[in-house]
Amino acid sequence: MERMPIYGPFAKYYEEIYSERPYQKEVEFIESMLQKYDLEGRILDVGCGTGQHVKLLNEKGYYVMGMDASEEMLEIAQENVKNVEFFKGDMKDFTTSETFDTMLCLFTTMHYNKSMKEVEKTLRNFYNALGRKGIVIFDISLTEDVRGGPSLHVHADDTLQIARVGLWRPRGDVMHAKFLFLVKDQEGMDFEVEKHVLGLFNLEQIKEVMEKIGFQVKMYQDFTLEAYSNEAHRPVFIGLKNIKE
The missing domain is CATH 2.20.130.10 (CAC2371-like domains)
Structure with missing residues (x-):
């Protein structure tokens, strides 16, 4: 992952810049997925930033780790959540010594893959980091139809x-x-x-790549339990590994 400038010298202002982001709502959605699929909640947050999701999930008692490409962001995250392990890594090229049942990749993080080839590489890493069964959760904010x-x-x-x-x-x-x-x-x-x-991604192509890797795909909108309907809403992808509904 290329180094993202805001996550360098301006990292200390990240929380103020995104202070209106609905972290609590997103965590409630994540928790609903854990309950729906009967998962223990061993979670890796990829692109964890300053650790806001990690903090809330940790407070709920889940085992959480955070990974980010920015040392500056990781320093702030460690200050925010002292009892959680954070480490530096590239979502397109990482391995872990343990497995998880939930992989998170939220906000604009997935968009730092600049091609579908990179998306596939990242999602394969997520699949491999999951244990025998698990889920991946990520959202998409920029599609090929977006205007400047x-x-x-x-x-x-x-x-x-x-x-x-x-x-x-x-x-x-x-x-x-x-x-x-x-x-x-x-x-x-x-x-x-x-x-x-x-x-910029085509949603159908993302779904096809996920299925190629081995995920069963579900799509929701705006971190609610409503099925994704159209481009007026933010798509949230759920990839299921070895989970039958």
Whole structure:
């Protein structure tokens, strides 16, 4: 996985930038899947970031580990959840000394695969990291039909102000994203420009790759128990390994 700039010098602002993200709702969905498929809850969160999902799952008593490509993010995650093991790794090329019954890959993490070939490699790694049976859960936010354009995010409190302008330009099978950050805190002001290249995916192709690997595929929307219906909703993929319904 290529190093993602926001997960470097600006990693300390990640939680403020995404403070409105519904972590609790997503964890409740994950827990519902564990219960549905009668899984113990040995979980590896791939692309764990600052460990927000890991923290909530750990508090619920599940055995959780976190993996990320960014040392800066992992340092923050370890501070947030001191009794959990975090390690550095690339989702396209990793092995673990133990197996899990649940693999997570949430938010935009899957999009750092820039082709279906890379998606397949990542999903095979997930399949191999699962034990005799288990599930993989990941969501997709960028499809091949997405349009480019600007975005704006602002965070402000008594000690910190952040403005982030995003410029999104689809080119072929990838999205070129440029983020402009202006940060003002007690130490002064800072300005940073980041560039990301994210894969754009066809949902049917993802399903075909998952089935090729050996997963039975289910799709939900927006981290609810409603079956995925159309592009107005965020698709959440569930891959079942050796689980019959």
